[in-house]
Amino acid sequence: MPNSLNLYISDEQQMIELGAVLADSSGLEGVIYLQGDLGAGKTTLSRGLVRSLGYTGAVKSPTYTLVEPYELERGAIYHFDLYRLADPEELEFLGVRDYLSGGALCLIEWPQRGEGWLPAADLEVRIEVSSPGRQLQLLANSPRGEQMLEAVQAHWGGQV
Template identity: 45%
Template structure:
């Protein structure tokens, strides 16, 4: 299924794809990795089992990480160093209060030298830095839909790069 966009400007700010299964989600993540660079903040939205960690696994594999990628549900963050790049994979599902993000001391992780992928960002309220990209994963009886929205100029440039690379 292809994206449905009304204008080129809109397609530079949004990207929608149908992903039939886990394998397609991993492949999509690998392709998305080519558009990512240090300094990006990506928020991942979706119900339990929607594919947020699977997408992250694909991104990490696309960046060259070949080891096991586990969900950070209990640790809150998994840290990956790949070719000098730090990727922080957060999961705030277990937060009960916005202040838990502040108390955890994660603010310094969000910097120009890292990529931060955040599952359940809504659990940190407005304390998180603004996302460059927001990924919404929705499950269907068969497969899932992913919609990526750019929230900043940097995020928009990522989606322009996606379209330029013929990932359509």
């Protein structure tokens, strides 16, 4: 049974802060699934993660390109948005195996659209709008995911 944590995020700044905590604790490797409706905050979380590692350019949802690579001094991050994926088999044409072969951190929005072609997530982040903030459920599915989950819990302390 995976370890889980429920967390309330009150605003955009806290979502960015969560991204930074995940970046620091990930070792810049692994797979994170980001699940939630349009506008839930998946890209905001990704932006916080990527920027906390020193990237200064625009961090946007790769809705039309499907994947946005970020080559950083410490390693690579690949941000996927599978919302427009018509068939999971399209991932093969994207060369998804190369991206997911290890040695990088992969953030995957709308992972259910790539079912059967994606590896299991180390950490799943499920986001629900709970005005004015967001209710998150984090599920760790591996030792790396547990490490990230523990870092989030340590950062937020008793507020979870």
